[in-house]
Amino acid sequence: MATAMSVSFGLVSVPVLVSPATESHRVQLHEVHRGDGGRIRRRRVCELDGQEVAYQDVARGVALPDGTTAVLDDVALERLPLATTHVIEVLGFVPAGTVDPISYQRAYYARPADAAAAAERSYEVLVAALARTGLVGVAKTAITSRERLAVLRPRHGVLTVHTVYWPDEIREPGPAPTLPVTxxxxxxxxxxxxxxxxxxxxxxxxxxxxxxxxxxxxxxxxxxxxxxxxxxxxxxxxxxxxxxxxxxxxxxxxxxx
Known part of the structure; x- marks a missing residue:
């Protein structure tokens, strides 16, 4: 399902529909009982009353210092005071080669959301400018509620949004081998x-x-x-x-x- 957002850079705002750019075709291996092959099912059980909870009754929660829990449902999360909840806010543009591939996470396509000529024109100009300059946009966005860094780049004439790890989420590899090469x-x-x-x-x-x-x-x-x-x-x-x-x-x- 596509999510309505807008790409914002400078004084320009481009309405887009964001949807996943990839899908897995791998064969699914299910967890089963070794003895008889029965499927293993996981149930959502409340630890307080021991009752199974229906999916529509599941919310998110944050543990508070006093031991209580702040319950956050979808309605509350929609009111998250975050400027990037429905916006892909471009912070600047850099050469594509400066983004370390290890930081890339998930890819999304951002297509024009408005058929108006002015909106489509802004979209096409942004995609064409990125393609011609070899630059990518570095942005902040909250596509899946949590704010993340993102990289915007063109692919086959369509704007692609890659979420990327924050710098402090990337582990250093440790010391490199020092054996001399002839x-x-x-x-x-x-x-x-x-x-x-x-x-x-x-x-x-x-x-x-x-x-x-x-x-x-x-x-x-x-x-x-x-x-x-x-x-x-x-x-x-x-x-x-x-x-x-x-x-x-x-x-x-x-x-x-």
């Missing part, structure tokens, strides 16, 4: 990268569903599947492995296992 190793690695570049993600098959079908068929037939091959061990001779990989890529064989 010039020859780096030269061969760069050569291999050049030979292997050009992959189209759209051509890559998701083989999980096929593998799961094979597993289900084997289990129901009472037979076992052969265990998949494990990951390759790190090469003892890196130079030889790089050179062999380059030769294989030149023959169109890809990286040998």
């Amino acid at each position: 010039d020859r190793e780096l030269e061969l690695a760069e050569m291999l990268l050049t030979h292997l570049k050009g992959i189209d993600p759209g051509d890559v098959r998701d083989e999980y569903a096929e593998a799961l079908d094979q597993l289900v068929a084997a289990v129901t037939a009472g037979r076992e599947l052969e265990a998949p091959a494990g990951p390759r061990e790190p090469p003892q001779d890196l130079m030889a492995a790089l050179e062999a990989s380059i030769r294989a890529s030149r023959r169109g064989e890809g990286t040998p296992r």
Whole structure:
């Protein structure tokens, strides 16, 4: 379901309808009872009276210092005193490459909400300007009640809104390896990268569903599947492995296992 919002930058406000840009097609694995295969169901039970609670009677709550709970229902949350509740407030524009991909969360499409010529024109100008400059908008918004940072960028002529983690939500990786790299190793690695570049993600098959079908068929037939091959061990001779990989890529064989 689309959510009515507006993109605000400078003195310009563009009404948009925001909806999820992605969906999962993965096969669902349900929790079941190991003994008889019965589905495991989770119930909403109130810890005070022990009664099961219907979904429409479930609200949100915040524990207070005195031990009581402030109950917040949808009506109360709609009155949240937050300027970005129905607004995507653009704070500024930066080069796309300055946003660390690790910060990206969920993607949404923001399409024009108003058929009026002035509203559509503002939308189209914003999308075209982002595409031509290579800039992305850094914004604050509350698409799902909680305020988040977001990045606005064009995709196929449509404005895409990516929620991103706040800087303090991203963990640091720790110290990087310090083993020195030789010039020859780096030269061969760069050569291999050049030979292997050009992959189209759209051509890559998701083989999980096929593998799961094979597993289900084997289990129901009472037979076992052969265990998949494990990951390759790190090469003892890196130079030889790089050179062999380059030769294989030149023959169109890809990286040998």
